[in-house]
Amino acid sequence: MNEVVRTATQRGRALLDLGRAKEAEKHIREALAAEPDSAPLLTLLAEALLEQDQHEAAEDTSRSALASDPELVPAYSVRTAALIGLKRFPEALTAVRRGLALAPEAAGLHLQEAGVLVAQELYQDALASVERATALDPANSTAATVRAAVLCQLARYDEADAAVDEALRLDPENAEAHRIRGVIALHRGGGRSAVRAHRAALRLDPTDVHSRDGLSLALKTRNPLYGWLLRFSLWLDSLPKVARIAVLVAPLVLTRVLRPAEDQLWAQVLIIVVAALALLSWTLEPLMNCVLLLGRDRNLLSRDAKLATYTFAAFLAAAVACAVYGQINGPGQLMAIAFGFGLWAMATGSTHLLEEGPKKLVRFGAVAAVVIGGMAIAAVLAGASGASGATVAVALLFLGAVVSLWVGAFSK
Template structure:
């Protein structure tokens, strides 16, 4: 028993120091002595949580519950794992159980508040954050959740006061700087947001959310991307129903205004409205990759862009160059038919759409299917464009097949 306790104490210290593998070794020694030691199993689960191995952590936590069904921390960690895995319903159920067993931990209310924020229940999030702060007034998780809830409820003055309070408690908290940075990014103040993201990364270079925010703040230098980002962040804060209504309302408004313009004899206005709408739709697809392309030529790209983002940005830059060059070929190579020249240029230009999606393959459910379809679509597009320029017969039909495939791709990507 004494040896088991020694291993557990050493493991706890190593876990606090972030030495997860060494901690797991000590826990392994403890479990070898007593496989049913609930404290050792809980520590092992905490290691798995820190390593983001949430499935394994959940399995271990259920073993802990079998041994100690009334220990509140088991349920808190289960709620945290499900929160990270976007299983909000189960996360809420477990955090409620944890609070019911032990209603004196401010961190539990902080997690509950963040779950409410994710579900767009902002008043409930504020309530839970305040409950946590009533237990411990300096809980930074609760303070940050309170700040976000207040901003969503349009209580900006109190939200900024809460930010100042959180930074006064711990000016070296990367979590607070990250949240403040995302707020300013949503408001279009990308320079201010960048300062907070930079500070967060100085404190914790491994803060992935701060790194993503810093990258977005750099890309926001591109004005169209800045507008799209502001709209996207604003829309993401709304309920699912509101998001659908907004998208449908934009489409319906464009249709109505264009038809009214056509009926009134102002065809040019209708074309302009439809053109703006199509540009918005296309830029919502390729805007991030286009911004990455611009960022690729800056000195900071090597610090913020991933390998995949750099590759996609380079391919898109190449496609845009080839499209522009192809459009001008007819002036120098009279043997190429003018229509073929512009059609081939259009194909090269539209290839930007499927290429830009390679950044997001890890988010789709059927990655292998989408990858195969993308490669085939790009190959058909390139062959049809080159064939048109070479004057090969039958390429117009192949190009038509490419555009049909592209239309299906844009419609189906979100559902695969």
């Protein structure tokens, strides 16, 4: 390595350590121009690309590094991280295990393996990987934090709390450990302890999106109903998909089963309770977001959460306006339109919790609902309440809302 390459490499490493990955990339490429097949330099470049979230380029570069030197352990680590970013988890697991075959004493690789296994929801296997990392490096606060996160996923909350205590004993400034403590508290229903832990995490790392979202969630759990709903949601998420679908369909089945006994008081009470719980499950999230928007913690809500809340409020306002006008002035179909807008409020209020594909689908449907609902209102007010056009518009409003509700239910 000549002096020019050495200097460029040193500057690249220093800038990378300072978090200035773009500048680091420039110096590393200068070094690579002189030594294009250098596996360590290619690995360093892959790190710089990874820091810029260029996962595809980082994966390609790390693969080139391994082609030059198949036994370069850091290249396996970088490639694993890039594959995780690309959500190619089976390949990531293969890469990290190849690295471990060369360096079984590397605690960091065992932690990476645990991360890949967590992404695949193989929590028991992930715990075994963390235990190996801890045995190799008992003073590693990160290992204790990952162990706490895995134990939380396994619903072993007391052990998870103990692991957080250990992580914070090793490093009291470990923001992730504070956040995991908040997550554990959320799994137990939230409340003040969840708020306190997430505030501590956000104080230590003000830019962390997960801590911000966690604090937003924790603040909402100060409402006991929301805390109960959160516990129910987490329990539901832990079930197999078939069981989740069965639970979601159960209220509809129950109302049908109770139809013959609907004149009896106990059946009426049960139906009301089921309907109220279903309504709460769809509306409590956006309602609590409305409360946050009106308070000093509005900045905790993400852009998607704010958009979902504003959309919910707009549909709800339209529903109330249609219902009030319909009651006063009498066009019967306005009440049906009000009910349709109410369903759309429920469908859109939690879109920020959906994956990108379903989220876009529901949002597109909401735009269509505004147009169709406006046409239906115009037709009704113009005296065409009996016209087929108004009837079709109301039917489409209902159908779109029901479909969006089910898309949301099965996509969270």
